[in-house]
Amino acid sequence: MPVYSISHVENVRVCVVMVGLPARGKSLIAQKIVRYLSWLSIKSKCFNVGTYRRDLQKAADIGNITADFFDPNNPDGMHFRRQAIDLALQDMMNWFLDENGVVGILDATNSTRDRRNRIVKVLRENLIEPIFLESFCNDQDLVLQNILDVKTTSPDYVGSDLQFATEDFLKRIELYEKNYETMDVSIDANLTFIKLVNVNSQIILNRIESYLESRIVYYVMNLHIKPRSIYLSRHGESEYNLTGQIGGDSNLSERGWRYAKKLPELVLKSLGEENKHTNLTVWTSTLARTQQTSSFLPYKRKLQWKALDELDAGECDGMTYEEIENQFPEDFKARDDNKYEYRYRGGESYRDIVIRLEPIIMELERQENILIITHQAVLRCLYAYFMNVPQEESPWMSIPLHTLIKLEPRAYHTVVSRIKADIPAVSTYKEKGTSQLGEQNNSTSSKSRDIINNSDIVP
């Protein structure tokens, strides 16, 4: 049975129009929405108007600009900015049409009602639903932090010194403030909008109607910008891993227990001296091997999630890849041909896992420091969300046993580090297109399982 995505069910096309002064985290929110929706197989793309504006400047041979360019009384600046928005909108309309886009994001300040009305007109003419997403922020500390985090590294300030970039940017904000018109329920009553006040200390919603809109609302409501670390680990090597059997609910092997015992030390070392008292929340699946792996961790908040259980292999549960290839050769091939979509007889596909992980992602966005101990397939899906790995690649990523992965989300990327426990383990990785036959008489020493801890995450 096919799994339909939200866009199939509703047949809607939406443009999220960002609103807000510079340095309010709009681009960050826009990119996160694209990543989240793409992970859910909803075709989405961000159109950053600043990039269009810079391309126009380049074409006109105008070098770096200063704040005066953004003065509403500067006709040249206004001309470029207007052209840039028109080009971005044009590209977006083509994308909706030619590439069956579902959610386009218009990333710009869109800070006046006049500009917003013009955008609405274009969108409505093209049968695209506008949803405004304003990031309103009057907390000066947050604004300054944002300027330091990202704006001073912006392409507009290449080669400029930090103090000049900061001062010039503050001046640019002041110029925008002159004409800024925030979204207002009494004036913009007919528009669909989400207004986030100081990240999400207050959220104002107006006319949220479709299911897709409500997913976007729910997602942005859960975002926070506090620095944090997300640790991911597979369970320690299990008895089934040793015999090459998939699924099941087996216990850890002797080496798996060694990993479980070493895990607290690996986490502490990675947290570093100054953060050694950080209280981590620990999530596991409901299966014995993940809980055994968590059993030596000194943290009080431990939660089991059914949604973190391994891919359900249905009729193949408990079999080795060799046995599957022997008994169900067509299935074995079909899985190799399209591993993301292939659903085990009576079991699940990778796409099914992503759907059941959605609430986990929502909750994960709300969390601060966390350690998740789960399984190969589930970990691939979680990793794909954070690192924006395309669907067709994610089921083929190699995620070795006995390796702790640390993710540190930053404004525009996530920093990844891998901490190896230095405890040998079998490799459970099966390469695409490789037959397992001929190895069936010696399942514990199959070629793929001999490789000990020498693979890293790809890509």
Ligand SMILES: O=P(O)(O)OC[C@H]1O[C@@](CO)(OP(=O)(O)O)[C@@H](O)[C@@H]1O
């Ligand atoms: O999708 P593939 O690559 O088969 O990987 C998923 C498989 O990984 C395994 C190990 O081979 O997970 P687990 O980490 O729980 O031991 C199997 O149980 C599961 O079916």
